[in-house]
Amino acid sequence: EVQLVESGGGLVQPGGSLRLSCAASGFIFSNYEMNWVRQAPGKGLEWVSYISSSGGTKYYADSVKGRFTISRDNAKNSLYLQMDSLRDEDTAAYYCVRDEAVGAPYWGQGTLVTVSS
Amino acid sequence: DIQMTQSPSTLSASVGDRVTITCRASQSISNWVAWYQQKPGKVPKLLIYKASSLESGVPSRFSGSGSGTEFTLTISSLQPDDFATYYCQHYNTYRWTFGQGTKVEIK
Numbered sequence: 264e265v266q267l268v269e270s271g272g273g274l275v276q277p278g279g280s281l282r283l284s285c286a287a288s289g290f291i292f293s294n295y296e297m298n299w300v301r302q303a304p305g306k307g308l309e310w311v312s313y314i315s316s317s318g319g320t321k322y323y324a325d326s327v328k329g330r331f332t333i334s335r336d337n338a339k340n341s342l343y344l345q346m347d348s349l350r351d352e353d354t355a356a357y358y359c360v361r362d363e364a365v366g367a368p369y370w371g372q373g374t375l376v377t378v379s380s
Numbered sequence: 381d382i383q384m385t386q387s388p389s390t391l392s393a394s395v396g397d398r399v400t401i402t403c404r405a406s407q408s409i410s411n412w413v414a415w416y417q418q419k420p421g422k423v424p425k426l427l428i429y430k431a432s433s434l435e436s437g438v439p440s441r442f443s444g445s446g447s448g449t450e451f452t453l454t455i456s457s458l459q460p461d462d463f464a465t466y467y468c469q470h471y472n473t474y475r476w477t478f479g480q481g482t483k484v485e486i487k
Contacts, residue, residue, distance in 0.1 A: 298476065308416075308424065308467055310476035322474045325381075358423065365429035366414030366471045372423060 265289040265369045267359045272374030279349050279378070285342040285359030285371055293317075293337035296362035299344050301355035302373075309355075312344065313362070327353075349378045382406050384470050386479025392487040399455040401482045403468035408448045412472040415444055415453045418481075419464045427466075428453060458484070 271283040283299070299311040312333040313322040321333050332345040342359055356373040363369075383406040393399050403413065411431035416424035426435045428444035431451055441456045455462055463486055468479040 300476070307481040308418075308469075308478040310478065313474050313476075320474070324475070362471075364472070365433070365435070366426055366469060367416075367424075367476075368426045368435065370423040 265361070267361065267369060267371035269357060269359050269371045269374035272357065272376045274377045274379065275349055276380050277350060277378055280345070280347045281349065281376060283344040283346065283357055283359075283374055283376070287340045287342065287359075287361075290361075292335075292340040297335065297342045298360045298362055298367070299333065299342075300358045300360050300367075300370075301353075301376075302358070303352075303355040306355075311357070314342070346376070349376075351378050354378045381475055382409060382470050382473070382477050384468055384477045384479040386468050386482055388482060389480060390483045390485060392485045393458050394487045395458055395460060397458045397487075399458050399462075399484060401453045401466055401468075403446075403451045403453075403479045405449045405451070405470060409470050411447045412470055413444070413446065413451045414469045414471055415442075416467045416469065417462075417464045418467065424467065455484075 266288045268286045298313050301311050314333045318335045330348045334343045354377050356375050358373045359371040360367045361369040385404045413431045415428040418424045427438050427442050432444045443454045465481050465483045467481050470477045
C-alpha cells in the first residue's frame, strides 16, 4: 500500500524557517517524481514544487522561488521541503504528492504550517 | 504559465440532478487534465485523468470530456455523497496548475 506521511509543520514567526519531511513507503520511491502542493485554510489547491526521480531537476512556483528548496533522499525514501523567509501567506496545509501519468492519485494527509507572530 | 479557469465557483443542485463543471485552459493542453473531489478535512481524490478516463473505483456517474482548451466534468445523477468541492488540474508538465475549485452545494 502506497503511503506518504508528512511531518515538520507547526507555528513559526514571519521570517522564520521550517523543514517539512515526507516519508514514503509501499512503492519504489526512487522511481517516482514528487511534488509539494499546499492549500491555505478555506482556499484552493496550489502547486508548490516538483523534483525529478533522481533529484537533479527541480521547479518552483513563483510565489516560493528563492525561499523554498525541495530535495529528496532516495536511500531514506524521503522527500523534503526547506522553507525559509516564511510569510503570512505561506500558512497552509502542505501535501506530499506522487507524480504519475494519470495525475496525482496518491497524496499524504498533509502537515499544517502556520506563519504568525 | 498555463492558467486553468474553472466555473462556476459554486453550484447549488439537488439529488438526482445532472451537474456540469467547466475548466478552460489559457492555451491548448491536449488532454492533460485531471479532476479531483475534495471533502472538508480530507485529501483530494482523483476522479478523472487524461480528460476522460475514469480512475479505478470511481462511480460511473462521473465522466469527463474535452481536449485543447475546454474541459468538462459531468455528474450524471448527483448523489448525497457527491456534495463536495471539485478541482481541475493541468498535469504532465513540471508545473501543475489547478482550477479555483467548484463547490457543489445542496439546493
